[in-house]
Amino acid sequence: MFRQNPSRLTFALAAVLALSFSACKKKESTETSAASSSTILIGEVGSLTGSEATFGISTHNGIDLALKQINAAGGIGGKQVQVVTIDNQSKNDETALATSKLITQNHVVAVLGEVASSRSLVMAPIAQQNQVPMISPSSTNPKVTQVGDYIFRTSFIDPFQGEVMARFASENLKAKKLAILKDVKSDYSMGLSQFFIEQLKKSGGEIVIEQSYAAGDLDFKSQLTAIRAKSPDAIFVPGYYTEVGLVARQARELGMKMPLLGGDGWDSPKLYEIGGKAIENSYFSNHYSHEDQSPRVQEFVKNYKAAYGATPDGLAAMGFDAMMVLAEALKKTPDLDHKKLRDAIAATKDHPGVTGMLTLNSERNPIKPAVVLKVENNQSKFVATISPSAAPTK
Secondary structure, eight states: OOOOOHHHHHHHHHHHHHHHHHHHHTHHHHHHHHHHSSEEEEEEEEOSSSTTHHHHHHHHHHHHHHHHHHHHTTOBTTBEEEEEEEEOTTOHHHHHHHHHHHHHTSOOSEEEOOSSHHHHHHHHHHHHHHTOOEEESSOOOTHHHHTOTTEEESSOOHHHHHHHHHHIIIIISOOOEEEEEEETTOHHHHHHHHHHHHHHHHTTOEEEEEEEEOTTOOOOHHHHHHHHTTOOSEEEOOSOHHHHHHHHHHHHHTTOOSOEEEOGGGOSHHHHHHHGGGGTTOEEEESOOTTOOOHHHHHHHHHHHHHHSSOOOHHHHHHHHHHHHHHHHHHTOTTOOHHHHHHHHHTOOSEEETTEEEEEOTTSOEEOOEEEEEEETTEEEEEEEEOTTSOOBO
């Protein structure tokens, strides 16, 4: 997925770190001016164009919806909140430059983003060095928050997501022999594969074959032919929607009828466009279901449809939750001091999010359930909710 020129990325990161070092010296005066301003500036780095654009657009819409509600209710401490958004074009080097610009030139008090774990791992060191809180709405690789104590997320992490799909495969589908088809260029895909394998073995399952590809590939038939020879009960494909849709079509062309399984990287309308009927009767883990009948979820779905003319996906829901978590922390930090804001975010407990009741643990990761969705009639249908260390419930 990330095939940028290495020398270009190295140069960009060097420039970013130089800017960040300079910005540290201005931190105290910047916070003072931010506190006296009539507007609170938040930064957002998102993939609004490029290979994962549907992720970025959905997340941005969720953030925007939350922002409208916050400002309509009077803002925070009498101040209106403004989000400065920069499109990173789904590229790592653009992500580094965007993050640095928001912090050192726009002087935002916090940063929201990114969706892809690989790009969040570019953002996080810059935010940490400048001691500016960063909240990723949906990067699930554990390494993201391990960068430092200013880095947070509102999504569950891959060890849990891998556990969810391995348990679902074993307990719900009764699958014992699994194949893996992973993206070797994606931190997300590699990490999720690892945790899925670990849990499946604990459940008594077997990985009969592992195959790999790189994001941007179009032909998967050699890998699928090798998988077909092992006759697995299901194939775990922890990638993003573009490649997954192509994998599904080519698998069916080869006469492979077993279900495909995946993670939240599948969550896009493009999955159904690309995969068509081939992706039917496959399953993926996600952060929420629009079919959830709780008043909180249905109010969000209604408001989102009215604003954007579409049913919100999991990325939109997590963008909304990330903005709301940040807003609650800002209410407790009237002087906008970065450390106090960091502490307020870290203290988040029982936040009533659209994606579930959200409490951040000591590693700045949320404790909350996941859902499993089935691809059916060109849309995702709720199948089960799986809570941490609990049995699945239908």
